[in-house]
Amino acid sequence: MHTALTQADAAGLAARRAVPVxxxxxxxxxxxxxCLGAAVNIITTDGPAGRAGFTASAVCSVTDTPPTLLVCLNRSASVHPVFAGNQQLCVNTLAAGHEDLSNLFGGKTPMEARFAAADWSRLETGSPVLAGAVVSFDCRITQTVSVGTHDILFCEVVALLHNDAGHGLVYFDRRYHPLTRQLS
Ligand SMILES: NC(=O)c1ccc[n+]([C@@H]2O[C@H](COP(=O)([O-])OP(=O)(O)OC[C@H]3O[C@@H](n4cnc5c(N)ncnc54)[C@H](O)[C@@H]3O)[C@@H](O)[C@H]2O)c1
Ligand SMILES: Cc1cc2c(cc1C)N(C[C@H](O)[C@H](O)[C@H](O)COP(=O)(O)O)c1[nH]c(=O)[nH]c(=O)c1N2
Structure with missing residues (x-):
């Protein structure tokens, strides 16, 4: 049901909008x-600039034509020059049970130790694909836009790997929470 705004309601709303923020x-x-729950991902790359990976929650879908997602990467991260040099990456969406791996790729751990903690394969670009990820998006970076401290990497998906059995993982209220998938 729609309720019509009275003139007094409209004036009240306008007054509230006018308050400086x-x-x-x-x-x-x-x-x-x-308070914004988000999936947790390990973003990996390999190529002429070397191998690197980091944890990211700032990942989202942009458009399905062409299939594109975005990843926000802090320019001060040690991994930044490696991603900028390779121009390709894999978004590995974490499953329940990957909490320790997420912290390893989110800290100051040396790169060899990060990758030694899990099993990896490859798809098209050669970026590491995490065994047991809920889904992995193998991508080429098509555009980079800098906003404040971060680069927004627009990534076109060139190959995919699904894992229909894994349960999900979200980061909410500075903690990890498992998401149960209804298995048929
Ligand atoms: N987008 C990001 O760069 C981002 C996102 C999540 C966590 N982190 C990093 O992980 C560590 C732990 O984070 P936390 O969630 O436990 O506590 P926190 O208080 O540092 O962050 C709370 C929330 O703020 C956002 N955020 C944090 N740092 C940000 C940044 N530099 N730029 C934009 N948004 C940011 C994220 O949504 C995060 O979940 C911190 O060092 C944080 O900087 C970075
Ligand atoms: C749960 C969670 C989520 C995020 C992060 C951390 C954690 C624990 N970090 C931080 C990022 O992973 C960290 O800075 C990298 O590991 C780079 O660190 P080094 O500079 O390579 O040690 C992070 N950084 C970033 O640039 N974009 C992001 O979306 C996120 N999200």
């Missing part, structure tokens, strides 16, 4: 962002 400090922003 204080600039948010990053602590307040991060606290608010901690």
């Amino acid at each position: 204080e600039p948010l400090d990053k602590h307040t922003f991060r606290n608010a962002m901690s």
Whole structure:
């Protein structure tokens, strides 16, 4: 049912919109962002610039034509020059049970130790594909846009690997939460 706004309601809304919004400090922003549950992914690359991987929750679908997703990567991360050099990557969406691996790729651990903790294969680009990931998107980076501290990597998907058996994993309220898949 639609309710018509009275003139007084409309005036009240306009008045509320007119209240100036204080600039948010990053602590307040991060606290608010901690309420947005998100899938956790290990983003990997391999190529002329070397092999690297990091944990990312800032990943989302952009368009299905051409199939494109985006990944936000902090330019101050040690892995940044490797991704910029290779221009290809694999988004490995983590399953329940991958919590320790996520922390390993999200910390200051040397790259060899990160990759030694799991099994990997390859698809088209040669970027490492994580065994047991819920899904892996093998991609070429088609565009990079810098916003603030991060680069937004637009990635066109060239190959996929599904794992229909794995349960999911989300990061919410600064903790990992398993997601149960209904298995038939
Ligand atoms: N987008 C990101 O770069 C991002 C996302 C999640 C976590 N992290 C990093 O992981 C560590 C632990 O994070 P946490 O979630 O436990 O606590 P936190 O308080 O650092 O972050 C809370 C939320 O804020 C957002 N966020 C954090 N750092 C950000 C950044 N530099 N730029 C944009 N958004 C950011 C994310 O959504 C995160 O879940 C921190 O070092 C954090 O910087 C980075
Ligand atoms: C759950 C979770 C989620 C994210 C991260 C961490 C964790 C634990 N990190 C941080 C990122 O993984 C970390 O900075 C990298 O490992 C790079 O670190 P090095 O500079 O290589 O040690 C991260 N960084 C980033 O640039 N974009 C992102 O979306 C995320 N998301």
